[in-house]
Amino acid sequence: MPVSARRPGEGEVRIDVVASGICGADAGTVAAKSPANGFPITPGHEAAGVVAEVGRGVRGWDVGQAAGVGWFGGSCGHCTACRSGDPVHCPDRRIPGLSYPGGWSSTLTVPASALIRIPDGISMAEAAPFGCAGVTTFTALRDSGARPGDRVAILGIGGLGHFAVQFAAAMGFETVAIGRGEHKRQDAAALGAHHYVNAAEEDAGQALREMGGCQLILSTASSSAPLAGLIDGLAPHGRLTVVGFDGTALPVPLGKLVMHARTIAGHVTGNPADTEQALRFAQAANIRPWVQTVPLAQAAEALKNQRSGHARFRMVLTVDPREREEDNPDAAS
Missing domain, CATH: 3.90.180.10 (Medium-chain alcohol dehydrogenases, catalytic domain)
Structure with missing residues (x-):
């Protein structure tokens, strides 16, 4: 009003x-x-x-x-x-x-x-x-340490994620969009994603691992539930950056981080x-x-x-x- x-x-x-x-x-x-x-x-x-x-x-x-x-x-x-x-x-x-x-x-x-x-x-x-939404995803990608040519995954294709997919592709990353349902595949491609993972039908972390792993996974989804499984999709020295979450605890075996020098980071605006x-x-x-x-x-x-x-x-x-x-x-x- x-x-x-x-x-x-x-x-x-x-x-x-x-x-x-x-x-x-x-x-x-x-x-x-x-x-x-x-x-x-x-x-x-x-x-x-x-x-x-x-x-x-x-x-x-x-x-x-x-x-x-x-x-x-x-x-x-x-x-x-x-x-x-x-x-x-x-x-x-x-x-x-x-x-x-x-x-x-x-x-x-x-x-x-x-x-x-x-x-x-x-x-x-x-x-x-x-x-x-724009500045949060832009700076999360810009400051992630990922370089052009690196594989970067975006979890969630929504208000934050649709920005992130566009920015990632334009920054020169091999961009993977992760969504739920085949109806998001066409949107992901239109936004510039090179690959799409339908998390409703396959294990997203395993799919990323089979691609060779990601230097960065940027979580923009409002649900924190998929995050623990995505750790397996990080390459050695890879980073999971969280900008979207629901406040629930993240159960991650420390061995998955320590043995592969992976990190989890938060990011805000x-x-x-x-x-x-x-x-x-x-x-x-x-x-x-x-x-x-x-x-x-x-x-x-x-x-x-x-x-x-x-x-x-x-x-x-x-x-x-x-x-x-x-x-x-x-x-x-």
């Missing part, structure tokens, strides 16, 4: 939201019975729009610029993580939709340090998911500079998310579709300019 505009304070920028993605974490926010910051809440951490107001002390941003914000919504700026150039892991990191009102709105006020520049040629609906790099890479490699746009007023229906697993592959809420409230600087969001 649109909210009244809040005039940006020092170091802040207000954007008129044009498009806002729906992420699995948003579903958790909506379902929370007792949000950390209380009610009311405005979810959304994949927003794209246009700069509407610039607060005091902000440089480098002008009214009318295309801009977005993602899972990273600001940090303290003075802790060890921030000072070492790793603000994503700031213990006081802020997240739109959790730390302050998010992007499922007609307007959004955020720290200028969290803003993302959106290049020409990428629509707002396409740019929005880069703030979380990226900073605004990372997101801008992901956008530029996507522009150069002609990578775009597959999105379904729905008016903001139908957010509940869009969330239901996303939860059901029927989205192909990212639901994006769009704002009708006629619904945008006039700026009311004195109103609290």
